[in-house]
Amino acid sequence: MSSEHKPVARKRLSRDERRRQLLDVAWQLVREEGTDALSLGRLAEQAGVTKPVVYDHFETRTGLLVALYQEYDARQTAMLEQALAGCAADLAGRAWVIAEAYVDCVTTQGREIPGVSAALAGSPEMEALKRGYEGPFMDKCRQALAPFAPQGEIGVAGLWVLVGAADALSLAAASGELGAQAAKQELQATIVAMVLRQ
Numbered sequence: 001m002s003s004e005h006k007p008v009a010r011k012r013l014s015r016d017e018r019r020r021q022l023l024d025v026a027w028q029l030v031r032e033e034g035t036d037a038l039s040l041g042r043l044a045e046q047a048g049v050t051k052p053v054v055y056d057h058f059e060t061r062t063g064l065l066v067a068l069y070q071e072y073d074a075r076q077t078a079m080l081e082q083a084l085a086g087c088a089a090d091l092a093g094r095a096w097v098i099a100e101a102y103v104d105c106v107t108t109q110g111r112e113i114p115g116v117s118a119a120l121a122g123s124p125e126m127e128a129l130k131r132g133y134e135g136p137f138m139d140k141c142r143q144a145l146a147p148f149a150p151q152g153e154i155g156v157a158g159l160w161v162l163v164g165a166a167d168a169l170s171l172a173a174a175s176g177e178l179g180a181q182a183a184k185q186e187l188q189a190t191i192v193a194m195v196l197r198q
Helices: 015-033 040-047 051-058 061-085 091-108 112-120 124-148 156-174 180-197
Strands: none
Touching: 015 040, 015 051, 015 061, 015 112, 040 051, 040 061, 051 061, 061 091, 061 112, 061 124, 091 124, 091 156, 091 180, 112 124, 124 156, 124 180, 156 180
């Protein structure tokens, strides 16, 4: 029998490859149908796998939403680290890089991440995720900006101003209420003013 007549065997995905596939399909579902449409059963159906496969990876809908949020958080952290590594060593340059990385990451996820966040809102998992994310993000910003503060230090209140403004402006850009460039410029100006007040 020639090789062209042999049936093509489907490649069995490794656990990591299957997880990646499931997350990609989940993002697509959220993008196309909204977070409310995302269930483990629907994900299994869309991914062409059985429900036990999906349950083995995520256990619950909340577990799936947490995995999506963690992936988004990891992407945002990587974007910020990469941007800070190659930016100008002045206040305006550092502020711009932080603003650009934050807004770009949120707008890249379009309307998906606000839906994921809203679905997790109020859950203990979301509170832990936010705390786990905000601390390291604030530390990176503190290290990047402290050399330009008059006292050489950025206070906690200033860092919360940065996080709040970054969230609000990024979500406004993602929803189309504000252009991405305008959001970045306003966030940069807010960061510079906050640093100079320290």
